[in-house]
Amino acid sequence: xxxxxxxxxxxxxxxxxxxxxxxxxxxxxxxxxxxxxxxxxxxxxxxxxxxxxxxxxxxxxxxxxxxxxxxxxxxxxxxxxxxxxxxxxxxxxxxxxxxxxxxxxxxxxxxxxxxxxxxxxxxxxxxxxxxxxxxxxxxxxxxxxxxxxxxxxxxxxxxxxxxxxxxxxxxxxxxxxxxxxxxxxxxxxxxxxxxxxxxxxxxxxxxxxxxxxxxxxxxxxxxxxxxxxxxxxxxxxxxxxxxxx
Numbered sequence: 001x002x003x004x005x006x007x008x009x010x011x012x013x014x015x016x017x018x019x020x021x022x023x024x025x026x027x028x029x030x031x032x033x034x035x036x037x038x039x040x041x042x043x044x045x046x047x048x049x050x051x052x053x054x055x056x057x058x059x060x061x062x063x064x065x066x067x068x069x070x071x072x073x074x075x076x077x078x079x080x081x082x083x084x085x086x087x088x089x090x091x092x093x094x095x096x097x098x099x100x101x102x103x104x105x106x107x108x109x110x111x112x113x114x115x116x117x118x119x120x121x122x123x124x125x126x127x128x129x130x131x132x133x134x135x136x137x138x139x140x141x142x143x144x145x146x147x148x149x150x151x152x153x154x155x156x157x158x159x160x161x162x163x164x165x166x167x168x169x170x171x172x173x174x175x176x177x178x179x180x181x182x183x184x185x186x187x188x189x190x191x192x193x194x195x196x197x198x199x200x201x202x203x204x205x206x207x208x209x210x211x212x213x214x215x216x217x218x219x220x221x222x223x224x225x226x227x228x229x230x231x232x233x234x235x236x237x238x239x240x241x242x243x244x245x
Contacts, residue, residue, distance in 0.1 A: 011052035
């Protein structure tokens with residue numbers, strides 16, 4: 001089973017333009033993320049896929065592998081699907097480009113799902129963590145997920161799911177953590193399928209997989225990624241890096 005990591009890397013960012021090319025201890029954010037993914041030793045290969053010549057050149061000039069997107073894409077899945085269409089690969093792991101402090105444990109968890117899936121019942125694997133704070137549960141920026149008894153996703157929403165009409169019935173709330181592992185065919189299918197009403201309403205690409213019958217296995221984790229979405233996040237990352245030197 002050939003397993004690769006793909007790091008989608010858009011140059012533009014609504015909250016923090018060009019964040020992936022910012023300096024982080026003498027290297028760009030995207031280069032540190034790429035190197036961190038390589039250093040996990042979990043993957044047969046690691047690629048950055050990007051719409052930016054700057055990012056492409058940054059990776060390639062430092063000995064890495066990068067793929068230029070041919071078209072504009074609305075989602076990370078679309079960008080990755082186009083990039084891997086002609087690659088000989090079984091499992092594709094989506095690594096976030098703005099998380100240079102990659103934690104190996106959650107990546108191992110999603111890969112392990114496929115190693116145990118002898119009957120190939122799983123199309124995607126992803127992560128969730130329990131949240132108990134009411135503000136976190138109600139925050140629409142925290143995507144919630146509910147699963148069946150076997151850990152397969154039933155639905156994702158920005159709303160509170162399940163709705164607490166009855167309290168004290170043992171319901172746990174889970175936030176979706178956006179680390180994915182895909183079977184290659186699931187990605188190619190996604191790329192050819194249209195956006196339907198649920199995805200359009202919630203602006204959550206994972207709903208397209210569910211709407212078309214794909215099975216998403218969720219794995220519980222306590223992992224919280226250290227992403228760089230703002231200038232303040234970048235300053236925190238610089239301090240964290242300095243503390244490790």
